[in-house]
Amino acid sequence: xxxxxxxxxxxxxxxxxxxxxxxxxxxxxxxxxxxxxxxxxxxxxxxxxxxxxxxxxxxxxxxxxxxxxxxxxxxxxxxxxxxxxxxxxxxxxxxxxxxxxxxxxxxxxxxxxxxxxxxxxxxxxxxxxxxxxxxxxxxxxxxxxxxxxxxxxxxxxxxxxxxxxxxxxxxxxxxxxxxxxxxxxxxxxxxxxxxxxxxxxxxxxxxxxxxxxxxxxxxxxxxxxxxxxxxxxxxxxxxxxxxxxxxxxxxxxxxxxxxxxxxxxxxxxxxxxxxxxxxxxxxxxxxxxxxxxxxxxxxxxxxxxxxxxxxxxxxxxxxxxxxxxxxxxxxxxxxxxxxxxxxxxxxxxxxxxxxxxxxxxxxxxxxxxxxxxxxxxxxxxxxxxxxxxxxxxxxxxxxxxxxxxxxxxxxxxxxxxxxxxxxxxxxxxxxxxxxxxxxxxxxxxxxxxxxxxxxxxxxxxxxxxxxxxxxxxxxxxxxxxxxxxxxxxxxxxxxxxxxxxxxxxxxxxxxxxxxxxxxxxxxxxxxxxxxxxxxxxxxxxxxxxxxxxxxxxxxxxxxxxxxxxxxxxxxxxxxxxxxxxxxxxxxxxxxxxxxxxxxxxxxxxxxxxxxxxxxxxxxxxxxxxxxxxxxxxxxxxxxxxxxxx
Amino acid sequence: xxxxxxxxxxxxxxxxxxxxxxxxxxxxxxxxxxxxxxxxxxxxxxxxxxxxxxxxxxxxxxxxxxxxxxxxxxx
Numbered sequence: 001x002x003x004x005x006x007x008x009x010x011x012x013x014x015x016x017x018x019x020x021x022x023x024x025x026x027x028x029x030x031x032x033x034x035x036x037x038x039x040x041x042x043x044x045x046x047x048x049x050x051x052x053x054x055x056x057x058x059x060x061x062x063x064x065x066x067x068x069x070x071x072x073x074x075x076x077x078x079x080x081x082x083x084x085x086x087x088x089x090x091x092x093x094x095x096x097x098x099x100x101x102x103x104x105x106x107x108x109x110x111x112x113x114x115x116x117x118x119x120x121x122x123x124x125x126x127x128x129x130x131x132x133x134x135x136x137x138x139x140x141x142x143x144x145x146x147x148x149x150x151x152x153x154x155x156x157x158x159x160x161x162x163x164x165x166x167x168x169x170x171x172x173x174x175x176x177x178x179x180x181x182x183x184x185x186x187x188x189x190x191x192x193x194x195x196x197x198x199x200x201x202x203x204x205x206x207x208x209x210x211x212x213x214x215x216x217x218x219x220x221x222x223x224x225x226x227x228x229x230x231x232x233x234x235x236x237x238x239x240x241x242x243x244x245x246x247x248x249x250x251x252x253x254x255x256x257x258x259x260x261x262x263x264x265x266x267x268x269x270x271x272x273x274x275x276x277x278x279x280x281x282x283x284x285x286x287x288x289x290x291x292x293x294x295x296x297x298x299x300x301x302x303x304x305x306x307x308x309x310x311x312x313x314x315x316x317x318x319x320x321x322x323x324x325x326x327x328x329x330x331x332x333x334x335x336x337x338x339x340x341x342x343x344x345x346x347x348x349x350x351x352x353x354x355x356x357x358x359x360x361x362x363x364x365x366x367x368x369x370x371x372x373x374x375x376x377x378x379x380x381x382x383x384x385x386x387x388x389x390x391x392x393x394x395x396x397x398x399x400x401x402x403x404x405x406x407x408x409x410x411x412x413x414x415x416x417x418x419x420x421x422x423x424x425x426x427x428x429x430x431x432x433x434x435x436x437x438x439x440x441x442x443x444x445x446x447x448x449x450x451x452x453x454x455x456x457x458x459x460x461x462x463x464x465x466x467x468x469x470x471x472x473x474x475x476x477x478x479x480x481x482x483x484x485x486x487x488x489x490x491x492x493x494x495x496x497x498x499x500x501x502x503x504x505x506x507x508x509x510x511x512x513x514x515x516x517x518x519x520x521x522x523x524x525x526x527x528x529x530x531x532x533x534x535x536x537x538x539x540x541x542x543x544x545x546x547x548x549x550x551x552x553x554x555x556x557x558x559x560x561x562x563x564x565x566x567x568x569x570x571x572x573x574x575x576x577x578x579x580x581x582x583x584x585x586x587x588x589x590x591x592x593x594x595x596x597x598x599x600x601x602x603x604x605x606x607x608x609x610x611x612x613x614x615x616x617x618x619x620x621x622x623x624x625x626x627x628x629x630x631x632x633x634x635x636x637x638x639x640x641x642x643x644x645x
Numbered sequence: 646x647x648x649x650x651x652x653x654x655x656x657x658x659x660x661x662x663x664x665x666x667x668x669x670x671x672x673x674x675x676x677x678x679x680x681x682x683x684x685x686x687x688x689x690x691x692x693x694x695x696x697x698x699x700x701x702x703x704x705x706x707x708x709x710x711x712x713x714x715x716x717x718x719x720x
Binding site: 058059061063093094096097100101187190191194195206207208209213214217218221223226227311314315316318319320429430431432433434435436 | 667668669670671672673674675676677679687688690691692694695697699701702703704705706707708711
């Protein structure tokens with residue numbers, strides 16, 4: 001039996017859902033649309049039910065895409081998600097308005113349970129609800145009270161569900177049903193309903209907005225303190241994703257390196273063992289390494305959302321983001337992307353308007369993420385003099401600042417272009433409730449974090465592992481001519497005289513530069529030489545598609561300086577003297593800046609692509625993004641190199 | 646004298662007379678906003694847009710362009 005969980009936004013609907021289903025939740029899709037479908041199993045003494053958590057809406061009529069799913073499913077009894085019964089969650093402190101949608105559902109003839117949730121809040125506000133009168137108005141509904149945030153009312157809801165009439169839907173006349181449905185969607189009908197509900201006199205007193213919340217608002221939406229507090233909160237979140245997350249991330253990284261090494265030592269030497277220890281294990285590690293950042297960001301976002309603060313952020317940022325076709329809610333995803341675009345893009349889910357959400361997701365990877373830092377540092381140290389302007393302003397720091405600014409400018413600029421060129425399907429409204437502040441429920445927050453981590457690991461993870469194995473294959477295998485090159489190297493005099501470590505390093509360099517990726521890098525040299533790159537940089541660019549920071553490691557392998565961590569200095573020294581066949585220095589200012597610019601703009605991150613695919617439910621957007629960012633990167637780097645050289 | 650909702654002073658209670666956009670009026674109705682209803686502006690975001698209104702104990706944020714669609718009279 002299918003039960004739809006319906007109700008207005010901010011009624012504690014998700015608390016009810018979490019209370020009833022706990023960890024037995026799945027996230028899927030409503031067929032045909034990209035709206036997320038959350039469902040879960042509920043076990044009661046008498047049976048097992050499927051509970052579908054629909055987006056919070058104010059009525060049967062859908063104004064935004066999320067709301068339309070409610071209309072689509074409920075208007076069509078043959079829809080596979082059409083419920084057998086409805087569990088309606090209402091905010092007790094706000095009962096008249098909440099009953100509007102309920103009475104529409106009731107008039108459809110579906111078996112209904114009405115949960116008067118947040119009962120404690122109505123009590124605190126001295127609002128007495130005449131339940132007897134309510135029952136008289138809706139004689140067929142099962143009415144009960146609950147307070148899901150503290151798990152009150154669970155048994156009452158389960159008992160009511162067990163008493164539901166399973167056969168009600170079978171007696172439904174489809175024709176009458178859709179006539180009734182359409183009638184209920186009319187303005188006049190809705191107005192009559194609301195007026196009628198208000199005349200019933202169900203509530204003893206007028207609801208007043210909490211004065212405590214009002215006081216908090218006078219600070220949090222204040223023109224100065226409001227922004228300062230928001231900036232402070234953002235800085236705190238950054239600090240956590242940027243610095244503190246690196247502790248568990250390094251730990252995960254180290255464990256996977258150990259696992260690879262252990263695998264290599266116990267498995268028989270060969271291709272399969274290589275695939276496992278160099279392709280599969282690092283691939284899985286490459287997925288799990290993002291978990292701390294995702295968990296931390298969503299921990300904060302859920303806390304802010306649950307408390308009611310996030311809607312205030314939207315309120316104070318809305319006007320600033322609007323010229324760019326973005327929404328106040330775009331601020332958190334965009335700024336989180338400075339740490340990592342992956343959790344940032346996932347957090348764009350809070351944006352209900354499709355176009356604004358898509359724009360936010362599309363431009364987020366332009367923000368310079370933490371994976372670009374190793375690349376930036378290496379290249380800046382390589383080509384920018386460590387001098388100071390006016391005696392205190394570090395030139396290197398200034399360049400770094402410029403790179404970050406460039407990313408922000410292009411993110412907003414692209415958003416602006418999208419605003420002009422992409423037509424909006426339906427004019428969305430920005431009416432939004434600013435709910436009263438409340439203490440976040442820990443259970444809701446943790447379940448949300450678990451859900452986000454699960455989505456990333458299970459959905460985006462598959463793609464990331466597949467691409468990393470592909471990249472491993474291309475860098476490991478090579479055409480048969482490679483064997484000859486290896487023989488030549490072994491016979492050479494310098495190899496004979498070298499130490500064991502140097503031998504290994506130069507072998508590794510030869511294997512990579514003669515692999516398929518190496519050949520591909522050579523093949524595309526004509527295309528990248530106008531940017532000032534040689535084929536070695538090309539190979540490093542290709543390898544770093546796995547993740548930007550791989551660029552440094554790949555250069556270290558090609559230049560045979562061994563492990564990049566201890567040898568960053570050695571690498572820099574080696575790169576500084578590297579010359580092209582004509583004898584000119586390769587890593588001059590022009591090439592260095594051109595490369596830096598390339599990394600600001602290019603979509604060099606398969607994990608981000610995988611997440612964009614997951615969030616937009618198609619390859620269309622990630623591919624457009626890859627192409628667009630690639631073209632921007634190419635043109636800007638070309639411009640930089642040609643101007644400077 | 647009829648003015649639009651975006652132009653009312655903070656904390657001044659006004660009564661809704663008419664809503665010019667029909668889709669918006671249905672949306673507003675669902676959120677509990679009907680003709681004859683009392684409403685007041687409580688605070689504005691920096692730059693004066695959006696504006697937060699209180700009605701029936703709820704706080705609703707509205708963009709200026711949306712509030713412009715609503716005719717009100719001072720109660």
